[in-house]
Amino acid sequence: MNVDPKAKEKHELANESFRDSIATVGKKGERVWVYPKKPKGSFYNARTWVSLLLLAIFFGGPFLKIGGQPLLLLNFFERKFIIFGLAFWPQDFHLFLLAMITFVVFIVLFTAVFGRVWCGWACPQTIFMEMVYRKIEYWIEGDARQQKKLNAMPLNGEKFFKKALKHIIFIVIAIMIGNMFMAYIVGIGETLKIITASPATHMTGFISVMVFSGIFYFVFSRFREQACVIVCPYGRFQSVLLDKTSIVISYDFLRGENRGKLSRKKEPGPEQGDCVDCYQCVDVCPTGIDIRNGTQLECVNCTACIDACDTVMDKINKPRGLIKYASHDAIKTGNHKIITPRAIGYTILLFGLIVLLTILLLLRSPIEVTILRSPGTMYSILADGHINNLYSVKIINKTFNEMPLEFRLKDIDGKLTLVGSNMVIKADGIGQTALIVEFAPEVVKPGKNSFTIEVLHNGEVIETIDTGFVAPEVNNEKR
Numbered sequence: 001m002n003v004d005p006k007a008k009e010k011h012e013l014a015n016e017s018f019r020d021s022i023a024t025v026g027k028k029g030e031r032v033w034v035y036p037k038k039p040k041g042s043f044y045n046a047r048t049w050v051s052l053l054l055l056a057i058f059f060g061g062p063f064l065k066i067g068g069q070p071l072l073l074l075n076f077f078e079r080k081f082i083i084f085g086l087a088f089w090p091q092d093f094h095l096f097l098l099a100m101i102t103f104v105v106f107i108v109l110f111t112a113v114f115g116r117v118w119c120g121w122a123c124p125q126t127i128f129m130e131m132v133y134r135k136i137e138y139w140i141e142g143d144a145r146q147q148k149k150l151n152a153m154p155l156n157g158e159k160f161f162k163k164a165l166k167h168i169i170f171i172v173i174a175i176m177i178g179n180m181f182m183a184y185i186v187g188i189g190e191t192l193k194i195i196t197a198s199p200a201t202h203m204t205g206f207i208s209v210m211v212f213s214g215i216f217y218f219v220f221s222r223f224r225e226q227a228c229v230i231v232c233p234y235g236r237f238q239s240v241l242l243d244k245t246s247i248v249i250s251y252d253f254l255r256g257e258n259r260g261k262l263s264r265k266k267e268p269g270p271e272q273g274d275c276v277d278c279y280q281c282v283d284v285c286p287t288g289i290d291i292r293n294g295t296q297l298e299c300v301n302c303t304a305c306i307d308a309c310d311t312v313m314d315k316i317n318k319p320r321g322l323i324k325y326a327s328h329d330a331i332k333t334g335n336h337k338i339i340t341p342r343a344i345g346y347t348i349l350l351f352g353l354i355v356l357l358t359i360l361l362l363l364r365s366p367i368e369v370t371i372l373r374s375p376g377t378m379y380s381i382l383a384d385g386h387i388n389n390l391y392s393v394k395i396i397n398k399t400f401n402e403m404p405l406e407f408r409l410k411d412i413d414g415k416l417t418l419v420g421s422n423m424v425i426k427a428d429g430i431g432q433t434a435l436i437v438e439f440a441p442e443v444v445k446p447g448k449n450s451f452t453i454e455v456l457h458n459g460e461v462i463e464t465i466d467t468g469f470v471a472p473e474v475n476n477e478k479r
């Protein structure tokens with residue numbers, strides 16, 4: 001191909017006015033409804049398989065248990081969180097914070113290198129919209145052209161039947177998603193009770209499921225791509241997360257320009273690029289954009305335009321990949337290396353964060369113990385001259401097993417007495433008790449002292465707590 005390089009550069013300097021508005025909003029601010037053509041091709045097939053796997057995980061997740069506990073439970077109402085069978089309490093907030101930081105760094109770095117792979121392949125919005133709801137729409141109403149025709153026709157038997165059938169199925173699926181969503185919050189047992197019992201007995205749960213289902217129905221039947229374009233914060237951040245080296249779905253403008261229709265009568269001139277201006281890539285786009293204008297906020301990297309263009313290239317006997325995963329710089333320079341120093345650096349940083357988080361998770365104590373001197377108390381001096389302090393103890397059992405606990409003093413001569421019976425904390429529960437610690441006067445100095453209490457479970461030290469002890473502010477001899 002021999003094309004004037006100046007013509008190629010024109011693509012980059014082309015009129016950028018399309019960036020001033022979004023494709024799905026008209027000049028008067030009205031919604032422009034997108035009728036994307038049904039995608040076909042190897043990327044679409046691969047995405048269908050990935051989606052099936054992710055849908056199976058989403059719908060099967062609430063039923064999966066590890067050690068009798070849910071795989072994932074995010075009960076914000078009761079502040080109870082179970083991740084991979086491990087219980088997390090609000091006291092584990094530092095871990096949650098670190099996990100969130102790791103996640104944000106992951107998203108930022110991953111996006112900087114690999115673009116919006118998440119949006120196209122794994123985001124629940126894209127999966128439900130493109131792989132569930134859109135497929136049902138194609139099945140009932142036909143491809144884009146038939147859908148437009150159906151919407152334009154006056155209400156008749158056919159239109160009523162198709163629309164009613166489609167929306168009934170949409171609502172049923174939204175209710176299924178709503179119930180599953182609820183199951184990740186309150187657990188599958190509680191959700192099954194909400195489903196099977198009369199709404200009157202679970203009014204809050206019932207209303208919550210209905211609200212979730214209503215939102216899902218609205219998003220997937222009406223709001224659609226607007227969720228990605230207007231609402232999703234990740235989508236809005238693309239302009240700062242991506243740069244010219246990010247691998248995104250790109251049009252190879254060096255190869256494609258100057259675009260022009262093929263003619264049976266005339267051979268294409270040397271200045272004509274491979275793009276035959278057929279608009280197939282635009283017709284399949286679920287966000288209604290033209291990827292040939294360059295990377296745009298609306299592009300969810302769904303790969304539909306790659307498949308569409310590859311089909312065209314096959315037909316005109318040109319190599320595939322006029323639209324492909326590539327960075328702007330890679331297209332410009334022809335260097336398509338994916339593993340760059342930047343990608344390696346980011347990966348190492350991420351790996352470090354993940355290792356740190358894993359170590360902290362593994363070292364996490366199964367209990368959370370607070371031992372404080374009882375408020376309002378000082379010390380008591382016993383008949384034999386020994387001094388004691390009273391402590392209040394609060395323990396959170398983060399495991400799903402009952403925990404009998406013992407307490408002992410570490411490396412100091414004294415006596416520790418548990419007030420009340422033996423300490424057994426209920427599974428996933430909280431226990432409270434009191435302790436009396438007694439020292440001989442020669443063991444402690446006047447005023448404030450510090451010492452350590454060990455907490456034992458089955459004879460093993462599982463936690464050590466540093467705390468204080470108050471002795472009289474006079475010499476031991478004078479007492």
Ligand code: SF4
Nearest residue numbers: 285299300302303305
């Ligand atoms: S431009 Fe291509 S990848 Fe981006 S949303 Fe449209 S069809 Fe999907």
Ligand code: SF4
Nearest residue numbers: 275276278279281309
């Ligand atoms: S599908 Fe390919 S050939 Fe057709 S307009 Fe899009 S980029 Fe050009």
